[in-house]
Amino acid sequence: MHSNIIFAIVIVLIGTIWWLIHLRGAASAKRGHRALPGPIGLPIIGHLHLLGNLPHRSLYKLSQKYGPIMSLRLGTSPTIVVSSPAAAELILKTHDNVFANRPEFQAGKYLSYGSKAMAFTKYNTYWRSVRKITSTELLSPAMINSMAWQRREELGLLVESLKKAVAAGDVVDLSQKVKHLIQDMTWRMVFGKSTDKRFDLSHIIHEAAKLVGSFNIADCIPFLGSLDLQGITRRLKVVGQELDKILEIYLDDHEGDATNGNKELDRDLLAVLLSLQKNPTSTHEIGPSHIKAIMLDIIFGAIDTSQTTIEWSMSELLLHPRVMRLVQEEIKNVVGEREYLEESELSKLEYLDMVVKETLRLHPAGPLMIPHESMEDIVIDGYYIPKKTRIIVNNWGLGRDPKVWSENVDEFYPERFIGSNIDFRGKDFQFLPFGSGRRGCPGLQLGLLNVKLVVAQLVHGFNWELPFGMNADELDMDEIFGVSLLRSTHLLAKPTSRVP
Numbered sequence: 167m168h169s170n171i172i173f174a175i176v177i178v179l180i181g182t183i184w185w186l187i188h189l190r191g192a193a194s195a196k197r198g199h200r201a202l203p204g205p206i207g208l209p210i211i212g213h214l215h216l217l218g219n220l221p222h223r224s225l226y227k228l229s230q231k232y233g234p235i236m237s238l239r240l241g242t243s244p245t246i247v248v249s250s251p252a253a254a255e256l257i258l259k260t261h262d263n264v265f266a267n268r269p270e271f272q273a274g275k276y277l278s279y280g281s282k283a284m285a286f287t288k289y290n291t292y293w294r295s296v297r298k299i300t301s302t303e304l305l306s307p308a309m310i311n312s313m314a315w316q317r318r319e320e321l322g323l324l325v326e327s328l329k330k331a332v333a334a335g336d337v338v339d340l341s342q343k344v345k346h347l348i349q350d351m352t353w354r355m356v357f358g359k360s361t362d363k364r365f366d367l368s369h370i371i372h373e374a375a376k377l378v379g380s381f382n383i384a385d386c387i388p389f390l391g392s393l394d395l396q397g398i399t400r401r402l403k404v405v406g407q408e409l410d411k412i413l414e415i416y417l418d419d420h421e422g423d424a425t426n427g428n429k430e431l432d433r434d435l436l437a438v439l440l441s442l443q444k445n446p447t448s449t450h451e452i453g454p455s456h457i458k459a460i461m462l463d464i465i466f467g468a469i470d471t472s473q474t475t476i477e478w479s480m481s482e483l484l485l486h487p488r489v490m491r492l493v494q495e496e497i498k499n500v501v502g503e504r505e506y507l508e509e510s511e512l513s514k515l516e517y518l519d520m521v522v523k524e525t526l527r528l529h530p531a532g533p534l535m536i537p538h539e540s541m542e543d544i545v546i547d548g549y550y551i552p553k554k555t556r557i558i559v560n561n562w563g564l565g566r567d568p569k570v571w572s573e574n575v576d577e578f579y580p581e582r583f584i585g586s587n588i589d590f591r592g593k594d595f596q597f598l599p600f601g602s603g604r605r606g607c608p609g610l611q612l613g614l615l616n617v618k619l620v621v622a623q624l625v626h627g628f629n630w631e632l633p634f635g636m637n638a639d640e641l642d643m644d645e646i647f648g649v650s651l652l653r654s655t656h657l658l659a660k661p662t663s664r665v666p
């Protein structure tokens with residue numbers, strides 16, 4: 167007990183001295199430059215106590231007081247929070263070359279083989295190689311199109327299970343159904359098969375995603391890192407090892423299949439990565455740990471983001487039957503009485519496109535994107551920003567700005583996109599659901615395809631209503647902050663058959 171008290175006093179003293187030296191944060195003014203606005207922080211923790219359970223909302227409120235470029239300190243990390251389209255453009259376009267780095271996270275260390283996954287890695291030639299492989303070999307339009315039949319088969323299984331629910335008059339757990347669908351589509355794309363009874367990959371990925379999304383003191387106050395006060399680093403190590411065992415099994419399976427001439431697996435992403443290992447096209451060596459890290463990029467990048475966007479779209483459609491009817495009519499006009507949509511028909515569904523935009527405006531899957539980090543000292547707008555400053559772009563806040571979106575900003579109103587040429591690709595800085603610039607999402611095409619395809623098929627094949635006589639104002643729309651912005655409760659709904 168006695169030694170604990172001495173230890174606590176020492177920690178507080180170190181923190182206070184550190185705080186006095188770096189008073190008002192390391193991102194404060196250098197001689198001759200203006201200090202960035204921001205609240206006064208506390209010793210050691212800086213502004214961590216201001217984040218709360220829903221940091222995107224807390225930071226949005228703070229930015230209304232301190233402005234669109236606000237300085238904070240998260241533990242010992244100088245941090246800048248960006249909350250207006252103009253500020254986002256400065257960071258992600260004008261000075262993208264300076265802010266394209268990522269900070270180091272314990273999760274990257276233990277879940278991505280020493281930050282070898284693209285999302286965690288520094289901005290360097292290795293990142294460039296992986297990015298190139300991803301866009302030209304793994305997620306190229308041709309590759310994505312070649313897997314359309316697999317998505318159709320998985321979607322078919324979901325539709326059949328929903329028909330059974332209709333026949334039995336059951337309420338369905340849409341969150342659960344969508345999660346399984348997106349997982350199965352993703353496993354199949356990456357490993358060549360959607361189910362594997364040898365292990366529960368879904369459970370491990372879920373646990374890993376929870377850890378990546380949780381706030382780890384070690385990432386913000388490194389000198390406390392070795393104490394692992396929350397036990398997160400220990401759990402990261404355990405989950406990292408469990409994941410590695412499974413990925414190794416898939417690697418062995420694929421090596422075996424390749425030598426036995428099994429062509430079935432030729433088309434999955436792991437097979438593509440293994441062939442690149444044998445016939446390297448990039449300047450960087452692609453070894454087993456790189457391959458495993460890239461697979462995790464795809465899995466973590468694809469699953470929660472697509473799943474949550476589909477769930478939020480369906481939640482909003484359930485709350486807005488007028489919009490649901492309009493989407494159904496639009497699909498019927500294009501697809502007619504056929505049961506299934508073709509992926510090629512999605513580009514004709516303009517209203518569905520607006521519904522997905524409106525969903526991502528109000529419920530961006532990455533509410534604070536992934537933090538960026540500055541690679542050199544820079545002066546922007548007269549403000550001095552030192553090297554290694556963390557940058558948080560408040561995507562959620564960008565979608566809530568009444569100056570940009572008008573007074574009905576909180577309303578789900580897809581028609582606001584009529585006649586506007588705002589698109590998903592990160593050229594319009596008021597709307598950045600997939601980020602922008604060098605670090606923008608490489609899975610944009612696949613993510614949008616998954617979301618539109620599933621939402622369109624769900625509303626084309628079925629009518630939906632809230633369960634148990636629930637009124638619209640009783641539907642829980644609360645969020646949980648994590649790697650992605652998830653619904654806090656599962657979405658339950660009752661399907662009935664619909665003859666298109």
Ligand code: HEM
Pocket residue numbers: 284285286297305463464465467468469471472475530531532535536537538598599600601602604605606607608609610612613614617
């Ligand atoms: C609705 C679906 C999706 C949304 C809303 C979304 C959103 C985002 C956002 C906001 C970022 C951060 C951008 C930044 O930091 O500037 C990101 C990065 C990333 N996404 Fe996605 N994403 C989606 C689907 C996907 C899919 C399907 C994949 C892969 C198959 C993927 C893989 C990645 C990767 C690897 C990164 C990190 C890129 C880098 O650091 O260079 N995402 N995504």
